[in-house]
Amino acid sequence: MTFITLLYALAILPSLYAAPTLLRRADNPILPEQTLTLLDNVASTTDNTSWTVNVYGYLTTSLANSPIKDIISLFSLNPNAEDLTRLEERIKLFSVIGVQKQPITVQLPAFAKAAGQQTVTLEPTSVAGEINTTFTITADVAGKPDATLDYKAVLDPSDKRDVGGRAFLVPSEGYSIISDIDDTIKISEVNDKKKLLDNTFLKPFTPVPQMSDLYNKLASGLRETNQNPAFHYLSGSPWNLFRPLLNFTQEFKFPPGQFILRDLAVLDGSFIDFLTQSKTYKLERIELLLRSFPNRKLIMFGDSTEADPEIYGEVARRFPNNVSCISIRRVTGVNAGKEKTQLADDRFEKAFANVDKSKWRTFADATEISADSLAKGLCQNA
Ligand SMILES: *[C@@H]1O[C@H](CO)[C@@H](O)[C@H](O)[C@H]1NC(C)=O
Ligand SMILES: *[C@@H]1O[C@H](CO)[C@@H](O)[C@H](O)[C@H]1NC(C)=O
Numbered sequence: 001m002t003f004i005t006l007l008y009a010l011a012i013l014p015s016l017y018a019a020p021t022l023l024r025r026a027d028n029p030i031l032p033e034q035t036l037t038l039l040d041n042v043a044s045t046t047d048n049t050s051w052t053v054n055v056y057g058y059l060t061t062s063l064a065n066s067p068i069k070d071i072i073s074l075f076s077l078n079p080n081a082e083d084l085t086r087l088e089e090r091i092k093l094f095s096v097i098g099v100q101k102q103p104i105t106v107q108l109p110a111f112a113k114a115a116g117q118q119t120v121t122l123e124p125t126s127v128a129g130e131i132n133t134t135f136t137i138t139a140d141v142a143g144k145p146d147a148t149l150d151y152k153a154v155l156d157p158s159d160k161r162d163v164g165g166r167a168f169l170v171p172s173e174g175y176s177i178i179s180d181i182d183d184t185i186k187i188s189e190v191n192d193k194k195k196l197l198d199n200t201f202l203k204p205f206t207p208v209p210q211m212s213d214l215y216n217k218l219a220s221g222l223r224e225t226n227q228n229p230a231f232h233y234l235s236g237s238p239w240n241l242f243r244p245l246l247n248f249t250q251e252f253k254f255p256p257g258q259f260i261l262r263d264l265a266v267l268d269g270s271f272i273d274f275l276t277q278s279k280t281y282k283l284e285r286i287e288l289l290l291r292s293f294p295n296r297k298l299i300m301f302g303d304s305t306e307a308d309p310e311i312y313g314e315v316a317r318r319f320p321n322n323v324s325c326i327s328i329r330r331v332t333g334v335n336a337g338k339e340k341t342q343l344a345d346d347r348f349e350k351a352f353a354n355v356d357k358s359k360w361r362t363f364a365d366a367t368e369i370s371a372d373s374l375a376k377g378l379c380q381n382a
């Protein structure tokens with residue numbers, strides 16, 4: 001049994017025959033045993049008078065039995081005490097079942113000012129507990145362009161948790177930085193399955209050197225010229241890893257931004273699939289982003305291990321006017337055999353066929369990239 005199959009059996013299947021939904025109270029509180037995970041997201045506008053807030057996440061409850069022992073023996077893991085604590089924390093994020101057909105009511109702090117509009121009730125969760133919806137609010141409630149909107153879920157009155165979601169109010173024009181996570185900003189060693197497993201489930205997350213510096217310089221360069229930078233972390237990782245990944249970006253001071261992560265339920269096959277099967281998924285997500293923000297320019301960062309060059313190349317062919325720059329990190333030192341193919345010139349030439357040569361580059365070290373040039377719309381250092 002592969003890892004994902006195991007998780008699938010544990011996490012997804014039970015939700016298909018979960019108990020029928022209980023009668024809910026009118027204010028749809030989230031119950032103490034339920035966990036709401038809403039990924040940091042974006043709101044879009046066409047005229048700055050109203051904002052459409054995107055909501056994506058899951059409502060789940062935990063499974064009683066921990067699969068930790070099975071996982072350790074299944075993958076011959078050899079965790080030390082600290083690893084084991086992390087493994088337990090992270091596996092817990094996967095040992096959940098979706099809570100289906102539950103509407104969730106959220107409260108916006110600013111809504112108190114707008115009489116009669118205290119709360120918004122989201123569309124009920126799907127059969128797998130998924131939430132994918134939008135709500136629209138006026139600018140006096142949402143805030144100014146570039147502001148952050150935090151909203152809270154209505155909880156059971158005895159429940160003192162702080163549960164809710166966050167949306168960045170992204171202006172209709174400006175630059176959107178799309179960044180992959182694994183091996184682009186975080187050392188995951190995707191090319192080695194055992195190391196990938198360790199880096200994902202056992203070890204503290206480690207940043208790729210200087211990437212956070214580069215992103216922050218890029219953000220200030222764009223801000224200085226009023227080009228409204230917004231960050232979008234697009235990864236093949238499952239949504240279950242949202243909290244630790246958010247924590248990672250905060251700890252290493254990456255600019256805050258939207259998280260676009262995968263639904264585990266659509267995956268099967270081997271453990272590695274969550275990263276390797278992400279080609280159409282990433283392309284769809286980028287197209288979805290451009291549908292909400294047709295007038296924004298994209299600066300994209302990815303790496304050589306998976307299909308980022310092919311995906312970003314396709315985006316550049318489909319939306320030539322929207323792509324400002326594609327930068328691909330050349331990953332070495334993990335698996336020489338794979339790297340030879342992944343870093344071959346003809347791989348990149350194929351991936352970027354019919355893409356203007358001035359629109360893409362590769363790099364080994366983030367310090368090779370001039371944030372100033374990028375902020376001026378130049379893909380090669382000026
Ligand atoms: C909305 O606000 C943004 C950011 O302040 C600005 O760049 C843009 O021109 C405004 N759009 C409209 C239609 O007023
Ligand atoms: C959310 O729903 C929209 C349609 O309403 C769909 O186009 C989009 O792919 C969905 N997003 C996710 C992440 O499933």
Ligand SMILES: CC(=O)N[C@H]1CO[C@H](CO)[C@@H](O)[C@@H]1O
Nearest residue numbers: 089243244247248250251252
């Ligand atoms: C749960 C978790 O990963 N917590 C970490 C979040 O980041 C801080 C540092 O900012 C760490 O100390 C925590 O261990």
Ligand SMILES: CC(=O)N[C@H]1CO[C@H](CO)[C@@H](O)[C@@H]1O
Nearest residue numbers: 294295296297319321322323
């Ligand atoms: C900023 C920019 O050039 N946006 C373009 C992105 O692509 C759409 C559709 O082709 C155009 O309408 C936008 O002008």
